Amino acid sequence: MNMHVNGENHQFDAGLTIGQLLKQLDLQPDRVVLELNQNILNTTDNINTELHEKDKLEIIQFVGGG
Amino acid sequence: MDPLVIAGRKFNSRLMVGTGKFSSNLAMQSAMESSGCEIVTVALRRVDINNPGDNMLQHIDRERYLLLPNTSGARDAEEAVRLARLARAAGCEPWIKLEVTPDPYYLLPDPIETLKAAIILVKEGFNVLPYMPADPVLARHLEEAGTVTVMPLGAPIGTNRGMRTRDLINIIIEQANVPVVVDAGLGAPSHVAEAMEMGADAVLVNTALADTPNPALMGEAFKKGVEAGRMAYLAGLGPQRAKAQASSPLTGFLREE
Amino acid sequence: MSFFDLLQKYPATELLQRFEQVETQDIDRALTRQKLSIDDFLCLISPKISDNQIETLAQIAHRITSQRFGRTIQLYAPLYLSNECHNGCKYCGFSADNHDLRRKTLNDDEILREAEHLHRQGFRHILLLTGEAPEAAGVDFIEHVVRLLSKRFSSLSLEVFPMSREEYQRLVDAGVDGLTLYQETYDQNLYPDLHPYGPKSDFQFRLEGPERAGQAGLRRIGIGALLGLGDYLTDAFYTGLHARYLMQRFWRTQVTISFPRLRPAEGGFAPRSFVSDRQLTQLICALRLLAPDAGLVLSTREDAELRDNLLPLGITQMSAGSCTAPGGYEGDEGDGEQFTISDHRTPEEICDILAERGYEAVWKDWDGAFADQRT
Known part of the structure; x- marks a missing residue:
């Protein structure tokens, strides 16, 4: 399936869950925050949420900043 | 030294440190350590999914430092509010350094969008610390909106030019009922000392600590600058005397009986 | 938090203890401050201040004062509309106990005549005064007078009984832009003795009047204690505290402070203490440091010489040529005064003296006509 992740189109297997995606990307769920189709998600509560074709996902983390 | 109180929370250090632009995480940690800071700012960015890189959180001891996420990158109120909500969803306490900087050249804060965002975020229960132009009337409006500090800029961010807005910050300090934190442009310990001598409650420094070959030593230098300025303020700087004493004293009439 | 609640946090006994502890270096330190804490202010009004420190x-x-206000003094005149009053204030010439006083509320013709008198002299800022007798001079009456005069004057202020926020709002809409409401004394225990009956006996309702006026959007709010009624030091301190409270909450409003002094045995009332010229001077200067933007008002209660001496120290507004009896400018004089005037110079003479000393007399610094509520 095709999804829009962090502003880019990417292909993923159908039925992918958020937990699986993060694992694929080597990201720790408690250190990122997700916005799915403009809604902020609590990552840990949504670890088993399935993603769908054309979902828009933002994966955000902390970086240095003043 | 006397504690700094923001939104009912006490801090022993009056120096806040930004975590951007350091050459390495080690350099950043050493500057944080030596500066004695208790509040550190961080930014939120999209993960580069082709190259996830490093997460800032693993380098900051959350027991020791209050993580103050900023909304840097926001160009209007809506974007800033979105970033603030994301930061809270990431498990941060509801403290937010509000930055709205549509101008990509000097990164100057947008007063109108900053105020709009502040009003929304205060209603959502955030402790809002707004980065702002050194404008006393804007400071009044932000305070009225319920922000827990005001954070006027000393000079454009990253310029290391010191207290260029001194006269306006003086007025803000005189009028403010919330802590005044001078943010941006402070490039030397003498700059932060000057801000603190004037009666600023705290300062925020980033570039000056990041952009030096020795961040650890510079962190300590800024710590001392802040402390020296605060102590001088508390002690009471020598009175500014009129250049010449008036030839006839103003209160002479009280002694002519 | 209302000012009533804030006041409870500064009990007089603790303040007096703090006054005892003030040391000379505390005063020196307070003198270096760019922004005074309320404790710095306390130090600056301390009786321990030396001649050098006072200088x-x-x-x-x-x-x-010269930075913020330049060399200008704004002139205003009181216009007494009525001396009818249901209050029994022990020190006031209008007290209901004063059975010898001829009671009078001006009619429209008389009001216009008095107003014309002041207008001819140059006044454009007028302070309207009444006692507290709603049936003779209540909110409706005041609103009527304001509408009667608002086109003729740039600024109309009130010194009347305290009102509700809605009533203040009505008067703002009618064209009032300033309010003066003295607490007389901030001493809650003494207050009932001095105001034994009548609506004014409600300490808290009066105390919170200025903040209700602030909420109603008055452009200028004046406060003050009648110095000498209660303990001088605590009343002086509370006046500063009150001014600071109002300035912090209503930053669009200019706070003005007055320091009327009771004279010995005025109207048969013996003040608890007489506030000296030195204390008054010290208080005016300390208030200027605490509240750099506050208007500081000196009335004709004080004599000419002292008024002239206090001119450069912080004063921004003065009354001139005042008469404190209703109808007194144009009609029969000397009857039914609220208090005695000490500076008898005419507005013209005051202007000349101001000019001699390098000050400009300002007859108006604001036009109510610019405010959209005034039609």
């Missing part, structure tokens, strides 16, 4: 205080107050 330094005056120099700073003078500098701040």
Whole structure:
């Protein structure tokens, strides 16, 4: 399936869950925050949420900043 | 030294440190350590999914430092509010350094969008610390909106030019009922000392600590600058005397009986 | 938090203890401050201040005043509309106990005549005064008078009984832009003795009047204690505290402060203490440091010489040529005065003296016509 992740189109297997995606990307769920189709998600509560074709996902983390 | 109180929370250090632009995480940690800071700012960015890189959180001891996420990158109120909500969803306490900087050249804060965002975020229960132009009337409006500090800029961010807005910050300090934190442009310990001598409650420094070959030593230098300025303020700087004493004293009439 | 609640946090006994502890270096330190804490202010009104320190205080107050206000003095005149009153204030000429006083409320013709008199002299800022007798001179009456005069004057202020926020709002809409409401004394225990009956006996309702006026959007709010009624030091301190409270909450409003002094045995009332010229001077200067932007008002209660001496130290507004009896400008004089005037110079003479000293008399610095509520 095709999804829009962090502003880019990417292909993923159908039925992918958020937990699986993060694992694929080597990201720790408690250190990122997700916005799915403009809604902020609590990552840990949504670890088993399935993603769908054309979902828009933002994966955000902390970086240095003043 | 006397504690700094923001939104009912006490801090022993009056120096806040930004975590951007350091050459390495080690350099950043050493500057944080030596500066004695208790509040550190961080930014939120999209993960580069082709190259996830490093997460800032693993380098900051959350027991020791209050993580103050900023909304840097926001160009209007809506974007800033979105970033603030994301930061809270990431498990941060509801403290937010509000930055709205549509101008990509000097990164100057947008007063109108900053105020709009502040009003929304205060209603959502955030402790809002707004980065702002050194404008006393804007400071009044932000305070009225319920922000827990005001954070006027000393000079454009990253310029290391010191207290260029001194006269306006003086007025803000005189009028403010919330802590005044001078943010941006402070490039030397003498700059932060000057801000603190004037009666600023705290300062925020980033570039000056990041952009030096020795961040650890510079962190300590800024710590001392802040402390020296605060102590001088508390002690009471020598009175500014009129250049010449008036030839006839103003209160002479009280002694002519 | 209302000012009533804030006041409870500063009990007089603790303040007096703090006054005892003030040391000379505390006063020196307070003199270096750019922004005074309320404790710095307390130090600056301390009786322990030396002659040198008072001179330094005056120099700073003078500098701040010329920075913020330049060399100008705004002139205003009181217009007494009525002396009818249901209150029994022990020190006031209008007290209901004063059975010898001829009671009078001006009719429209008389009001216009008095107003014309002041207008001819040059006044454009007028302070309207009444006692507290709603059936003779209540909110409706005041609103009517304001509408009667608002086109003729640039600024109309009130010194009347305290009102609800809605009533203040009505009067703002009618064209009032200033309010003066003295607490008389901030001493809650003494207050009932001095105001034994009548609506004014409600300490808290009066105390919170200025903040209700602030909420209603009055442009200028004046406060003050009648110095000498209660303990001088605590009343002086509370006046500063009150001014600061109002300035912090209503930053669009200019706070003005007055320091009326009771004279010995005025109207048969013996004040608890007489506030000396030195204390008054010190208080004016200390208030200037605490509240650099506050208007500081000196009335014709004080004599000409002292008024002239206090001119450079922080004063921004003065009354001139005042008469404190209703109808007194144009009609029969000397009857039914509220208090005795000490500076008898005419507005013209005052202007000349101001000019001689390098000050400009300002007859108006604001036009109510610009405010959209005034039609």
